[in-house]
Amino acid sequence: MLLKKITLLALNYTFDATRFIKHSSVFTINSQQKIEGKITYNYHSIEKGHINEQIRYKFGVIKINKLIHLLKIWLNRNYDITNSQFIAACSVLVKYYHFHSENKVDISEIIAESDYYLFKPYYNENVGGIINYDINKYFQHSSEKFDLFSDSRHSVRHFNGEMVSLEKMREVVKIAKNAPSVCNRQSVKIKLVNDHVLTQKVLKIQGGMIATANTVNQLILVTSNINSFVSEVERNQMFIDGGIFLQNLLYALHHHKIAACALNWSKPFFYDKRIKKLLKLNPAERVIAVVAIGYPPNEFKVPFSKRKELSEILEIFG
Numbered sequence: 416m417l418l419k420k421i422t423l424l425a426l427n428y429t430f431d432a433t434r435f436i437k438h439s440s441v442f443t444i445n446s447q448q449k450i451e452g453k454i455t456y457n458y459h460s461i462e463k464g465h466i467n468e469q470i471r472y473k474f475g476v477i478k479i480n481k482l483i484h485l486l487k488i489w490l491n492r493n494y495d496i497t498n499s500q501f502i503a504a505c506s507v508l509v510k511y512y513h514f515h516s517e518n519k520v521d522i523s524e525i526i527a528e529s530d531y532y533l534f535k536p537y538y539n540e541n542v543g544g545i546i547n548y549d550i551n552k553y554f555q556h557s558s559e560k561f562d563l564f565s566d567s568r569h570s571v572r573h574f575n576g577e578m579v580s581l582e583k584m585r586e587v588v589k590i591a592k593n594a595p596s597v598c599n600r601q602s603v604k605i606k607l608v609n610d611h612v613l614t615q616k617v618l619k620i621q622g623g624m625i626a627t628a629n630t631v632n633q634l635i636l637v638t639s640n641i642n643s644f645v646s647e648v649e650r651n652q653m654f655i656d657g658g659i660f661l662q663n664l665l666y667a668l669h670h671h672k673i674a675a676c677a678l679n680w681s682k683p684f685f686y687d688k689r690i691k692k693l694l695k696l697n698p699a700e701r702v703i704a705v706v707a708i709g710y711p712p713n714e715f716k717v718p719f720s721k722r723k724e725l726s727e728i729l730e731i732f733g
């Protein structure tokens with residue numbers, strides 16, 4: 416019986432690994448969606464570079480080079496030029512070019528004029544880049560009808576230093592814990608790191624928030640305990656239940672006018688060891704995500720983060 420269970424688990428993990436090797440863009444870029452993922456990864460990083468107060472000229476050269484390379488592959492392979500992420504990428508690239516030329520900074524060694532004219536036909540002024548907010552405008556829909564509410568949440572990466580009270584955080588988690596989970600098994604825990612120094616140590620390990628990390632005083636670790644899962648077929652359930660909880664948490668924070676940015680924990684295993692040691696986590700806990708939280712400054716910027724069109728997402732059968 417034990418041997419059967421171990422064999423089934425090993426087979427399933429092997430199947431997972433084989434599928435990932437074949438269908439992710441880690442090893443091959445032989446489909447439009449693989450290229451699309453890589454394009455979005457790179458242009459989003461350029462968008463994020465524009466939210467900083469002091470924008471460094473010529474930032475993100477490596478990402479820009481990769482983006483140009485991928486966009487050229489896109490065009491050479493005659494992929495869909497109406498694709499939302501292709502258009503967003505071209506728009507970000509063109510805006511980057513305009514930003515430098517308006518400031519009279521020569522970037523011909525980063526984006527050649529010929530490349531600028533190659534991508535300009537796909538530029539949409541209303542897509543890509545950043546959105547400017549003031550705090551009142553940002554939270555104006557935080558208690559509104561769900562469509563307005565949901566549309567008004569963004570990842571905020573700047574904070575004003577004021578601490579969110581423990582009382583407020585209890586209210587937030589009370590809402591977040593309404594999240595559904597498999598058989599109501601509720602594997603998720605919320606770890607509030609409520610100390611600036613410890614927060615900085617976690618962010619240093621996480622590594623995804625370099626430019627504005629020093630403005631973060633508090634963060635949340637969303638974890639899922641593997642003890643709750645009963646069969647080898649549930650080997651990925653922690654990420655589903657944890658992900659649902661994470662989204663509900665982001666909404667609960669927004670409802671309470673607390674700014675937040677989810678930060679990924681797709682890390683090699685030794686990062687798990689580091690965070691476990693730092694926060695003395697139970698070895699059965701998997702980190703799902705880190706969430707930087709706090710109150711935003713009076714004025715701030717967020718990346719545009721263009722969503723796919725409905726027609727690119729919704730498939731109807733029957």
Ligand SMILES: Cc1cc2nc3c(=O)[nH]c(=O)nc-3n(C[C@H](O)[C@H](O)[C@H](O)COP(=O)(O)O)c2cc1C
Nearest residue numbers: 459568569570623624676677678679680704717720
């Ligand atoms: C699981 C997860 C991990 C994320 N990791 C990072 C990260 O490491 N650094 C970062 O700046 N943003 C991170 N984000 C924020 C995304 O960039 C952001 O959600 C996306 O661009 C959509 O924008 P929006 O949240 O403003 O709607 C993450 C978001 C999620 C859901």
